[in-house]
Amino acid sequence: MDNSVRIKFDKIDRRILEILQANAKITNAQLSKDIGLSPAPTLERVKKLEQSGIIKSYHAKLDPEKIGLGVSTFVLVSLIGHNKGNIDAFMKEINGIPEVIECHHITGTGDFILKIISKDITAYQKLMLEKVSEIKEVDSMQSMVILSTFKDSKVLPIPA
């Protein structure tokens, strides 16, 4: 798999990455102007960044409210046991729930933090009662409802 390879990239590549994170729909011609190269080598660099796995994918970002998704939450989850089998089983269940858009294993009080998005509070409650809390590995849960989102950047700060 070679998943932890350090790939080298220079200042120009870094600039390409910054631009494509902020705006994936830029044309190669415009991108090449912005970074000060001609289109051909610009495209080469982008392809290399894709092939090396530095660029994983491209996504459209939607407005949750405009598609009828009014409630987002973070949920801290504790499992009944912390062995690999339990965690795997839990993850398998979580993967099958599209409303759970993130799942991270964390240090601290809980074991996992989930990000969940749903239509409204009613739908959220139903989801939690009928799906999440039904997972047998789940011990306790603590919800934090998002009142408003002030920052949601898709641009990672690339270290020098």
Added chain:
Amino acid sequence: MDNSVRIKFDKIDRRILEILQANAKITNAQLSKDIGLSPAPTLERVKKLEQSGIIKSYHAKLDPEKIGLGVSTFVLVSLIGHNKGNIDAFMKEINGIPEVIECHHITGTGDFILKIISKDITAYQKLMLEKVSEIKEVDSMQSMVILSTFKDSKVLPIPA
């Protein structure tokens, strides 16, 4: 601003949104095949979805580890006061810190939850000490370090 308008979209639009969330780089020709329309009306629909603000933007997703970002955290932040002035001041500071990629106002114990990404634990500590905890509106903070990420979906579940 007209920010909370309900825009109507049908089943075809919903499929377009699902596809573009998962893969923004699909060609219009391929997209039109997938949804069973010809290229022209397909493109029209995409443009309308963009103009209405349902599609907000397009982003490249990078591999954090491959660009040298090894530590991600969630941080619960409590402010010293909960009035609008304090919150605005806090938000202004947060917006100036690129390592803070998300900031949500939440219910529950804390006031805010941040998602922070940095090079390593040392860089994280430095960031927290010198930037975040220096914000004068901040009272207390509680960090949760992400050990591993099992799910990080860029596809929102669009309600029927």
Added chain:
DNA sequence: TTTTGCACCACATAAAATTTTGTAAAAACA
């Protein structure tokens, strides 16, 4: 110094996006 290998540019070609035009179906209206 010569060679090798990149990284680049300019240009040609292929592919894709976008516009235009015309038509049919659906919705609004009298």
Added chain:
DNA sequence: TGTTTTTACAAAATTTTATGTGGTGCAAAA
């Protein structure tokens, strides 16, 4: 219900963009 208006669509033409090719300069290694 019949008429008008609007909307959605396809096909084809046009414009824009991506992509491939060949050639040049420069830097590092022989």
